[in-house]
Amino acid sequence: MIKKILIVDDSPIARKIMRTCIPKDRGYELLEAVNGKEGLEKHRTFKPDLTFMDLTMPELDGYKATEEIKKIDGNAVIVAATADIQSKSLERITALGAFAVLKKPPQKSAIREILDQVEKHLAKNQKGGVDE
Amino acid sequence: MNKDIGGLFSDEDKDILQEVMNIAFGNATADLAEVIDIFVVLTVPQIQVMKIHDLPAYFEQNIHGFDRLWKLDQKFWGDFAGSGLLVFPEKTGKFLVELFEAGDISAAESKPFDSLEKEILLELGNILVGACVGKIAELLDTRVTYSPPVASQGESKDFSALVETFDQEQTAITLKTVFEFENQNISGLLFLITNQDSIKWLKKSLNNYLESFDE
Numbered sequence: 001m002i003k004k005i006l007i008v009d010d011s012p013i014a015r016k017i018m019r020t021c022i023p024k025d026r027g028y029e030l031l032e033a034v035n036g037k038e039g040l041e042k043h044r045t046f047k048p049d050l051t052f053m054d055l056t057m058p059e060l061d062g063y064k065a066t067e068e069i070k071k072i073d074g075n076a077v078i079v080a081a082t083a084d085i086q087s088k089s090l091e092r093i094t095a096l097g098a099f100a101v102l103k104k105p106p107q108k109s110a111i112r113e114i115l116d117q118v119e120k121h122l123a124k125n126q127k128g129g130v131d132e
Numbered sequence: 133m134n135k136d137i138g139g140l141f142s143d144e145d146k147d148i149l150q151e152v153m154n155i156a157f158g159n160a161t162a163d164l165a166e167v168i169d170i171f172v173v174l175t176v177p178q179i180q181v182m183k184i185h186d187l188p189a190y191f192e193q194n195i196h197g198f199d200r201l202w203k204l205d206q207k208f209w210g211d212f213a214g215s216g217l218l219v220f221p222e223k224t225g226k227f228l229v230e231l232f233e234a235g236d237i238s239a240a241e242s243k244p245f246d247s248l249e250k251e252i253l254l255e256l257g258n259i260l261v262g263a264c265v266g267k268i269a270e271l272l273d274t275r276v277t278y279s280p281p282v283a284s285q286g287e288s289k290d291f292s293a294l295v296e297t298f299d300q301e302q303t304a305i306t307l308k309t310v311f312e313f314e315n316q317n318i319s320g321l322l323f324l325i326t327n328q329d330s331i332k333w334l335k336k337s338l339n340n341y342l343e344s345f346d347e
Binding site (some may be wrong): 010011012013014016017020021057058082083084085086087088089104105108112 | 147148150154156157158159161162165171172174175176271295314342345346
């Protein structure tokens with residue numbers, strides 16, 4: 001079950017939009033990080049159930065941050081939230097273990113769909129299912 | 133940011149525009165990848181507000197390391213009006229011609245190299261500026277029209293011709309994105325420059341855009 005969500009994005013507006021689009025009635029605890037480096041640190045500290053990760057960021061980009069997080073926690077659920085929709089970018093982040101890709105600007109319906117998918121994935125893992 | 137000018141455009145306006153530019157350029161590169169097999173590495177866009185007469189110094193500060201360069205300028209009109217400017221090192225033209233020839237593009241067969249190089253760069257400029265400005269217009273719920281892009285090459289870093297199209301005493305918003313063609317050691321810059329007449333509309337539209345997520 002999703003309790004904590006980490007939003008990693010250098011843009012304060014992108015983080016605000018993401019917060020606005022995540023349904024409030026589900027009671028998630030939302031955390032934020034302003035780049036991949038801080039995202040990596042906060043992931044270690046807060047152990048979120050789901051991370052929305054921008055790809056183009058200063059300090060440490062979303063690709064490297066995803067790679068590092070997956071090294072530490074292979075079961076980490078990371079959704080790339082990106083405006084870079086080039087097929088090679090999507091292939092690269094998927095190969096690094098992203099659970100899904102959310103195209104920017106995010107649509108509330110797309111976020112709900114991803115949240116439902118992640119809930120199912122986590123429930124399956126809790127019951128001893130196989131990781132994706 | 134210059135405080136005198138900053139009053140026209142707040143930090144939050146700038147942040148929203150930066151995110152809109154980020155989305156727009158991401159879409160533009162995806163459009164480009166559909167036309168030619170090229171992967172563009174993106175960076176975080178930068179927004180600045182300045183007087184038009186400060187633009188030449190701004191370009192000089194931002195464009196360095198290119199001995200000779202290509203400049204592509206495309207004007208756009210509407211609520212959101214201004215100029216799109218693409219700047220590449222001159223070797224980019226040769227690289228793009230080779231890329232097109234490798235793709236067996238029929239246009240490559242009959243045209244002299246110089247002419248083909250210019251045509252390919254014009255098309256590249258048209259795609260990147262058009263897709264980027266078009267996406268900004270779409271996100272901000274308006275429509276723009278374009279003049280044909282103009283390409284020039286040489287050693288000159290003189291941008292006076294571009295700057296002269298604006299009122300020197302007015303304020304400009306510059307949106308800059310640095311991009312790189314993967315594995316080619318070629319990078320370029322895309323600037324979108326919009327004039328003071330667009331700022332009032334832009335501020336209102338950016339705030340409407342942000343508020344649309346609350347609905």
